[in-house]
Amino acid sequence: MSTPLDYSGSERARRVQSMFTQIARRYDLMNRIMTAGQDVRWRREVIQRAQLEPGDSLLDLGAGTGDLAREALRQQPASRPIAADFTLEMMRAGQNHGPLDWSAADALRLPFPDAAFNAVVSGFLMRNVTDVQRALDEQYRVLKPGGRIVILDTTRPRPNLLSPFIWLHLHFVIPLLGALLTGQREAYTYLPESTEGFLRAEELVARMAAAGFKKVSFRVKMFGTVAIHWGVK
Secondary structure (H helix, E strand, C coil), X not given: CCCHHHCCHHHHHHHHHHHHHHHHHHHHHHHHHHCCCHHHHHHHHHHHXXXXXXXXXXXXXXXXXXXXXXXXXXXXXCCEEEEEECCHHHHHXXXXXXXXXXXXXXXXXXXXXCCCEEEEEEECCHHHCCCHHHHHHHHHHHEEEEEEEEEEEECCCCCCCCHHHHHHHHHHHHHHHHHHHHCCHHHHHHHHHHHHHCCCHHHHHHHHHHHCCEEEEEEEEHHHCEEEEEEEC
């Protein structure tokens, strides 16, 4: 059977959008269960690394239900976050969690002017875009000089002693939980496939540098399957 990774370009984008539409209502619950609640801590660190000051504007790109934008308001109530996504049902689900400024946005063609934001953050977006470099170029474009980018995403783990257990968790436990909680096993089969097909953490550093970002660094989490990257324009 074909999976979303069998497609490229606009067809893959439509399939990813359709997948997130189907799982929107249980998206947050699955994130908490899959990560044993660690994703809440990771998002907190993302906003800490964004170094928001009062009045700073922040773009939460691929916002899903807006968790990062809300964390920005918790840490810096005087910040001005915008939550942007290209899946309407995800944004609708996010509106149930409280008021935010929302925008429909394609990560490859952002509907914002140059130098519009002090920070751009994303959570589990980059492995889903069809052109990583173009998405990074767009985030660079909309950042002000000195602005920060922070990326939270899965990353292709390097082989280690835990590799067999990581493989079982990715390929059996997560799809089973996805099927039970959302009824959408294919969406949670896509997650490990997209993780294993994505860049290694060091490779994403190189892509960020190619986009023009300076002071790029990262930390890996969750036995090497998740990474937080950051840099400065």
